[in-house]
Amino acid sequence: MVESIVSTGLAVGCIYALIAITYNVMFSASRVFSFTAGTLGMIGGVLGSLFIARMGMPVAAGFLLALAGGAVLGIVTEIVAVRPVLKSLDQHLYVLSTLALALMIQQFTAIEWSTEPQPFPRLFDIASGFDQKFWLPMLACAAVIVGLELLYRRTLVGHAFLAIAEDNFAARALGLPERSLRMASFALAGAIGALAGFAGGEMLLAFFANAPMLTFYGFVPVALGGMGNNRGAVVAGLLLGLFQQAANFLVGGIFASVAVFTVFIIVLLARPEGLAGATLQRRV
Amino acid sequence: MSTNLRVTRRQVLAGSAVSAAALASGFPAPAIANSDPIPVGYLPALTGPSSSTGVGINRGIQLAVQEINAAGGIGGRQLELITRDTQSDPTKAVNGAAELTHGQKVSVVFGPVNSGESLAVVPLLARANTPQIHPCWVDTLTDPKKYPMCFRNAPTNQQIGGAAHRYVVEVLKRKKVAVISDTTGYGTASVNAYVPMLKATGAEVVYQGNVDAANPDLKPELLRMQSAGAEAIMPWSVNAGFLSRIINTRGQMGWDVPIVGQTTLGSGQTKALLEKPEYWAKVYPNNFRPVCYAAGGKLSDRTSAFVDRLKSAKIDMGDTLLWWIALGYDSPRMIAEAMKNVGTEPEQIVGYLNKLKEFPGVYGDIAFTADKHDGYPDNEVVMVEANSLKDGAFNLAPGYGA
Structure with a gap:
């Protein structure tokens, strides 16, 4: 039982963490919580299955094309659902615009792909005690954490991303191309979201209805870990996966979801800024 | 010589009464040739x-x-x-x-x-x-x-459930049953309707649950069924992903228990999601005797x-x-x-x-x-072998005879 809780819990937790990072990367560049994050995850699984299982492409090519597809959808999100509402952030219109785009993509996928879950191919023809459907999401999550750390700390573009996230007015005053950097951030977020769906494809299958599930459970680590805080999101995502799987074993059925959201509400009541979030200081 | 054509009031009333009687008795209207579709x-x-x-x-x-x-x-x-x-x-x-x-x-x-x-x-x-x-x-x-x-x-639905219950209890002789569904209206309604029906046949429902169809891991549920002593699993869902996860998990656990239930268990979509083709053995979905292969693989003459x-x-x-x-x-x-x-x-x-x-x-x-x-x-609602699908029809499940 413990083995199953740990392996499935960590794998699912890593998928949630990657979706949470997708939210955060888009949030950092725009101050917008784009509810297309889960849809990007779903698209990663569907495109992976389309390219590899249905079209017979090599795994590497299918993987790269799936990430590219996610990146394109990230850019579309920025252009269609985020840019038009940036001037009125205080009205929170982005909730409506990003949800609408997410629903459109989801319905389009249902019509053109399938309303039934489709198989996701086994990516590596290897037999090991620890199945690839568990370690692939963990590997993907570790790669993204390391990659983002390197990007933000060691590259000029990464510093520019951080500058935009810190204060986009000041960054623009310094001559940074804010719009291009924002689009690049959304492309990066799209690729990370697609990676979540691709790496978790063997577990979640290529299914259009994964989108709302990932949107929902991917947001929990964002709220628990602190808005825009990737480290907090990863820790909270892993805890969420482990807790959810433990609840599946201990109480089972629909009560597992109830347990998850009960804990979620209690944590937010105790620490509204999230487990790792800092309290916002208002300048006076 | 003149002819008297005068019509009396009595004649009109008598004629009307005859006409009304003819209409009331369903006297057929005169046939009018009609070739319209x-x-x-x-x-x-x-x-x-x-x-x-x-x-x-x-x-x-x-x-x-x-x-x-x-x-x-x-x-x-x-x-x-x-x-x-x-x-x-x-x-x-x-x-x-x-x-x-x-x-x-x-x-x-x-x-x-x-x-x-x-x-x-x-x-x-x-x-x-x-x-x-x-x-x-x-x-x-x-x-x-x-x-x-x-x-x-x-x-x-009563007939569908009834056939599955008869197969589990009377043919397979399994008395301890696990009933599981997804959380859709169909799934929860089926569990609520079928559990009392099963109990009425003398079976013991040792596990009863509604699970989110998106849940990627159903092992906890199947372990719960196994520890409760279930001798048959009856899933009620039209979600191929949910059903395939039950079948796959049973296979991974090496648990030799029959799965009996909804027709979707035998669909091509469910088959496509199985990790191994052999996991489809001992899976018995609903079907209908006149369109099934009897012993010897033959359909009825009709x-x-x-x-x-x-x-x-x-x-x-x-x-x-x-x-x-x-x-x-x-x-x-x-x-x-x-x-x-x-x-x-x-x-x-x-x-x-x-x-x-x-x-x-x-x-x-x-x-x-x-x-x-x-x-x-x-009596025409039966169970079939899921892995016998050929040209849209299945073999009758074991136990039905010729």
Whole structure:
């Protein structure tokens, strides 16, 4: 039982963490919580299955094309659902615009792909005690954490991303191309979201209805870990996966979801800024 | 010599009385030669998420109408199938039904073919006094008192569950049963309806649960079933992903327990999601005896002849189920038989169907009475071997005999 809780819990937790990072990367560049994050995850699984299982492409090519597809959808999100509402952030219109785009993509996928879950191919023809459907999401999550750390700390573009996230007015005053950097951030977020769906494809299958599930459970680590805080999101995502799987074993059925959201509400009541979030200081 | 043509008041009254009596006694109206097509409404879901059933049924319907019309139609009049695709959407089904009854003035409607759409359409057609035949399983979709013109030429959910329970308890001799469903309306309603039915047959329900179909790991649920001593798993869901996860998990656990339940267990979509083909063994979904392979792999003579007709008409069976095509094929034939016997007026058709005795369908022999509009026989609902699917039909599950 413990083995199953740990392996499935960590794998699912890593998928949630990657979706949470997708939210955060888009949030950092725009101050917008784009509810297309889960849809990007779903698209990663569907495109992976389309390219590899249905079209017979090599795994590497299918993987790269799936990430590219996610990146394109990230850019579309920025252009269609985020840019038009940036001037009125205080009205929170982005909730409506990003949800609408997410629903459109989801319905389009249902019509053109399938309303039934489709198989996701086994990516590596290897037999090991620890199945690839568990370690692939963990590997993907570790790669993204390391990659983002390197990007933000060691590259000029990464510093520019951080500058935009810190204060986009000041960054623009310094001559940074804010719009291009924002689009690049959304492309990066799209690729990370697609990676979540691709790496978790063997577990979640290529299914259009994964989108709302990932949107929902991917947001929990964002709220628990602190808005825009990737480290907090990863820790909270892993805890969420482990807790959810433990609840599946201990109480089972629909009560597992109830347990998850009960804990979620209690944590937010105790620490509204999230487990790792800092309290916002208002300048006076 | 003049002739007296005067008509008295007494003669007029006597004549009127005779005419009224003739009308009241149902004296047939003089036959007027009519070669106009007979409009028959048809509400399949040919597109959208629940269209796989409608697509299969449609192949049978089209073949039957072609055959009826090629054989001269109904008294020289052709059947005209007026189709409105519901797109798997109850709202569009209601719009289609309204147009068929008020705009097209159809004599009878077949469909919708999905329960969700029928739940919306049945009351509407009842108000429009239009005879309706549908194949939907939800129990409440027929009621001779509320919907006196609505007939079902397929089993009810009670019959489907009953057949599965008989197989588990009487054939497999398993007394400890786990009943699981997803959290959809169909899933929860099925568990609530079937658990008391199972208990009434003498079985012990050792596990009962509703689980989110998106849950990627069902091992906790199956371990719970196993530790409770379950000897059979009965899943009720139309979600192929959910069902395949149950089958895969059973296989990974190496648990040799039969899975008995919903027809989707035997669908191609479920098969496509299995980690290993051998995991499909000992999985027994619902099906219907007349369209199953008996011992020796043979279909009944009636069904064999039907399959030959399908092959000669080049109708594909490999990507659908034979019972869907057979059900579609039987429906217009039953309507045509009613019209040949009593005409095309709604009351006449309903009167005929109310006394229908064992209409010889490929899908099954259908019979109705004025008090019972569920026409499918109990004993034709059976269980089959999921991994025996060939040309849209399955082998009967072990234990049914020849």
